[in-house]
Amino acid sequence: MSEDRILTTISFLAKYAQQQREHYFAAGRPLNASDRTTMQPFFSAALLSRVRIVEMAGRQIEEPPFYPEARARGVQLPQVNHMSSITFVDALVFTEGVKIRDLFHALVHATQFEIFGLAGYIDLYVRAFFKVNRTILVPLEAHAFELDTRFSANSADIFSVEGEVWRWIREGRYGLRSHAGTVTQS
């Protein structure tokens, strides 16, 4: 995969994610009181106030417009539809109802988006995906799965998701040390 092609993919996907974010954020509802109470020990209050939830009731999330053409050229890209949830910055979209573990997972991604910014998140995601070719092995995903598993095994085991994301950045575990070095903890 040439650097040009990687940069083009990143720029297309970032534009798509921004458009989807605007669309779904406007259509979304705030977290309900019960979910907010459950998530409060793990996430910042500001994040929990800001996120919006969208339930698709069986409708699919629209695929990025350039995907069919990429597929035709034999380029594999991360799948965005046929997922139970997808996070566009602070807009959390669920295709089959909001299960508590999926909500936790989506909030981990929202935290990662907050720390890396949209462009930084997409950059890390795409570069890792082109290396490993499986969504689940992309570190941003692997971390979200690890933390939602931990939460689901014992929700009384309290930890800060933001703290965990910063720990992975310090340990260079999101894939690109050079990139992680450009993010400063505030």
Ligand SMILES: [Zn+2]
């Ligand atoms: Zn995920």
